[in-house]
Amino acid sequence: MKKNIIIISLLFLANQFFAQDKIGNKIYAYGNVENSIIGKTIIYYGFSDPKSEKKIVEKFQDLGVDAISWNKLFIPSSKYSNYEVNNELANNEISTVILIKSNGKSNYTQSYANTNYNGLTNSLNTSSSSSSIIGNMGIIFEIYNRKSNFNKPVAVVNANANNSWGTAGSERGLILKIVDRVVSALKDEKAFNPVGYFTATETNYSTIITDNPNNVDALFQRALLRSQKSEGLKEAIDDYNTIINLEGKAKPTIFKMSTVYNNKAYCLIQLGNYEEALRMVNKALELDQSEWYIWDTRGELYYNLNKFQECVTDMDKSLSIKESNNSLYYRGLAKIKLGQKEEGCKDLSKSKLLGNSSASKEIETLCN
Structure with a gap:
């Protein structure tokens, strides 16, 4: 699962309380x-x-x-x-x-009097002063x-x-x-x-959603957990669809809607539903073109659609924002498909160095 941007909106509201x-x-x-x-x-x-x-x-x-x-x-x-x-x-x-x-807070004034004897004049001299002291x-x-x-x-x-x-x-x-x-x-x-x-489980999120079906943050977190298992992809898509249906009605605090469309697209890619995935990721890019992972999602989708030049173009944009082993991996594969073996193998090698184990197998097969 790709990195997901979390957004929190803190609203320090005026107090309106009815019981104490x-x-x-x-x-x-x-x-x-x-x-x-x-x-x-x-x-x-x-x-x-x-x-x-x-x-x-x-x-x-x-x-x-x-x-x-x-x-x-x-x-x-x-x-x-x-x-x-x-x-x-x-x-x-x-x-x-x-x-x-x-x-x-409240303050009060405290006065002081000080009396001294003056031997030269055989008299008492009294002076006074006051200061403000915090009371409560x-x-x-x-x-x-x-x-x-x-x-x-x-x-x-x-x-x-x-x-x-x-x-x-x-x-x-x-x-x-x-x-x-x-x-x-x-x-x-x-x-x-x-x-x-952040340590909540899918069960905990489900409890929150039962109590408040419009809690889109809990829906989003549950979708993330569900999408980590292949058998949970369809349920994750259901959660993302619910969030989309609530757009404008419920306010998210930990995600952007572009991420919802992106994540739904990525689930659809894993299920092989490329046509709908393309619609979702294009919607994500309409909302936000500043996130590397959205370009990465569409680049991976283009590779699966055998649109290798489009894949390279999107991965170039993704990598210009942030270096990612996934973007390098698919750009490398796409370049090899386009006959650019040397450049493609360099991308795969770099992807491997960044921790992509799948790149090792492709290097053995395609780059020797």
Whole structure:
């Protein structure tokens, strides 16, 4: 199976909550907290304080969460496209995003008086000053995961704490105090589940689909698993057809529609249905010509249709985007069919070096 591009769209939506549960001292939860933090987790800390961010990530790690900082993948102040962000999260197999942000704070003014005796004038001199001290801090933890398609939070925790340290208190100290309480409460509520979305099985995806037939992400992942077995190709095509029928009705977060058409085409190639496969891969290229694997799919299809020059042309485009042993393999075979034996054997040799075991057999047969 060819490489598939995964796209995640994170939507940090405005909070609209209808019920809450108290899960700790001044800690309230909305939604289903249990098993909400699954697999590898990235924490977006909405305060400009790297030291606190590091400590907060470590607090989650200490309780067994496979957590990393958002800034580990994304450089602060740098601009990233939605595609770059989504692809990076998928490539790092992030299953959960926790967004930590302020929910407001209060301050109060504390006045001080200082009296000194002046011996020269035999008098008392009193001076006064005042300072603003933080009184209360509120923090919101929004939890998103792939089981909900990242479309909305699966759970939200709202917590606050009073400053009991007076002038010794600080925003950082109060935030860390709140985080300690929240992380402990999340543990008690069994929020942490080490099994992430990326380790799910076909059975798990089927369960998700039964609960939500419009979950196109689960359909896509199940199709990928099914297509890895020859007896599952027709079922994989059924899943891809369902996704195509839901286009415009259900929003994917881990794939592009061009990949769906490409993958369906590749299943059809393996089943020998070249005519329909050509329609599917041409549709994929109408949607996106920037992915190497779509050109590779059509190039392999052209080879099976004995259109060897067309195969070479498509594999040239594929290899101009990314080097692939499959593209080199079929380009090599096509060149040999076109009478370009020397160039074709060079492609097969390079394909072999890149790990294509089938190239070894062809070299023995065609290049000696």
